[in-house]
Amino acid sequence: MFKKYFPTWPFYLAFKQLFPTGRKGSFFAWMATCGVMLGVMVLIVVQCVMGGFGAEIKRLVVETGGDIRVESGFPIMERAAIQAQLDKAPGVVAAAPYAQGVVMLQCGGRPAFPYIKGIDVERERQVVPLDRYMTVGDLNDLDEDGIIISTQLAASIGAILGSRVSVYSPLMLEKLENDEVLLPKELQVVGFFETGWNQVDGKTVLVSLETMQSLYGLETGIHGFALRLKDTKKEDATLEWLSAHLPVPLRAYTVLEANHDLLFILRLEKTVLFFITLFVILVAAFSITSSLMTAVVRKTRELGLLCALGASPSNAAFCFCIQGFLIGLVGTTLGTLGAGLALFFRNDVVHAFARLTHSEEALVRFYQFSNIPVEYAKEDFLLIIILSIYISTLAGLLPALRASRLKPAEALRSEV
Numbered sequence: 480m481f482k483k484y485f486p487t488w489p490f491y492l493a494f495k496q497l498f499p500t501g502r503k504g505s506f507f508a509w510m511a512t513c514g515v516m517l518g519v520m521v522l523i524v525v526q527c528v529m530g531g532f533g534a535e536i537k538r539l540v541v542e543t544g545g546d547i548r549v550e551s552g553f554p555i556m557e558r559a560a561i562q563a564q565l566d567k568a569p570g571v572v573a574a575a576p577y578a579q580g581v582v583m584l585q586c587g588g589r590p591a592f593p594y595i596k597g598i599d600v601e602r603e604r605q606v607v608p609l610d611r612y613m614t615v616g617d618l619n620d621l622d623e624d625g626i627i628i629s630t631q632l633a634a635s636i637g638a639i640l641g642s643r644v645s646v647y648s649p650l651m652l653e654k655l656e657n658d659e660v661l662l663p664k665e666l667q668v669v670g671f672f673e674t675g676w677n678q679v680d681g682k683t684v685l686v687s688l689e690t691m692q693s694l695y696g697l698e699t700g701i702h703g704f705a706l707r708l709k710d711t712k713k714e715d716a717t718l719e720w721l722s723a724h725l726p727v728p729l730r731a732y733t734v735l736e737a738n739h740d741l742l743f744i745l746r747l748e749k750t751v752l753f754f755i756t757l758f759v760i761l762v763a764a765f766s767i768t769s770s771l772m773t774a775v776v777r778k779t780r781e782l783g784l785l786c787a788l789g790a791s792p793s794n795a796a797f798c799f800c801i802q803g804f805l806i807g808l809v810g811t812t813l814g815t816l817g818a819g820l821a822l823f824f825r826n827d828v829v830h831a832f833a834r835l836t837h838s839e840e841a842l843v844r845f846y847q848f849s850n851i852p853v854e855y856a857k858e859d860f861l862l863i864i865i866l867s868i869y870i871s872t873l874a875g876l877l878p879a880l881r882a883s884r885l886k887p888a889e890a891l892r893s894e895v
Contacts, residue, residue, distance in 0.1 A: 597691020
């Protein structure tokens with residue numbers, strides 16, 4: 480019954496047309512296969528690299544900012560009471576208070592306007608791995624007269640270990656309005672840190688919580704708490720508990736929510752690049768259609784003979800869909816293997832190109848990473864493989880429709 484409706488001869492004929500006797504394969508078939516292979520390679524490489532950038536930035540955002548933030552629109556004055564509640568919250572490993580803002584920093588006549596964060600050193604290192612980020616100096620040296628500067632910012636203002644920097648805060652403007660003069664605070668550079676993320680390393684300084692409170696006139700107040708969770712998969716339960724137990728002015732949210740726009744742009748770039756590179760496979764599909772259409776024209780009499788011998792037009796047409804499927808299958812397999820090889824040696828290729836063009840520093844400065852991160856997402860692989868094979872099979876549909884409309888008598892009289 481199966482052979483009656485699905486005879487095996489179309490498969491045999493498809494193989495014979497792709498691999499004629501005495502030859503390793505049809506030239507047109509190999510060209511079409513190479514087109515599919517290159518398209519699949521480009522798609523997989525782009526999706527894995529863009530996914531890697533997104534995953535790496537997401538990791539750095541969480542690692543440098545904690546899993547959950549607790550903030551209010553006003554300074555939090557009940558620090559001890561809130562701290563006690565956060566310490567007993569389910570799933571919370573550590574909670575670190577902080578105060579943050581923007582100041583003007585001056586070193587040797589070179590100004591900068593960095594993001595400043597005041598921290599409780601002992602609690603902050605339980606939430607953020609600051610000791611691992613320190614490149615020069617010791618985190619324990621951060622006191623009320625000290626400041627730790629990110630590496631890129633330090634290079635831009637010429638600060639070195641032991642330098643004296645002047646910090647101008649917005650509180651000085653408020654004092655001037657009341658005819659009061661507030662001198663800038665003089666701090667000594669006690670260390671440098673580097674996270675590997677350009678947005679942090681280029682414009683961030685750390686001071687003690689007490690120093691930040693005096694710079695902004697917060698007295699004993701803070702701006703919020705950074706929380707580290709034991710299991711991020713249960714963050715929804717922790718957020719629900721915090722929303723139910725914290726006072727109304729306070730709001731708990733994930734650090735990824737705070738960086739929603741950045742992560743959305745990364746996802747959008749990945750999606751746009753997917754659709755752009757998908758056109759490579761569409762171009763390959765047109766080459767498949769072209770080569771198979773040529774085969775239909777060249778083999779018009781053979782198709783007429785098959786129909787005259789009893790083959791149905793649909794089975795004769797099915798032969799060309801099989802060829803498109805096989806070209807897509809082989810091209811997708813080779814493209815997947817080629818993409819895996821390209822991704823494995825990606826950093827060697829990029830570093831060789833950077834050394835050749837003397838652009839190693841630009842790679843870190845503008846793209847934030849010295850190595851290209853990748854993320855092997857199963858969903859991306861399945862989508863690319865299914866789409867490429869499906870498009871290649873559809874590419875054989877137009878020649879198949881033309882072949883199915885051939886009339887045996889007219890086909891046999893054809894002189895093509």
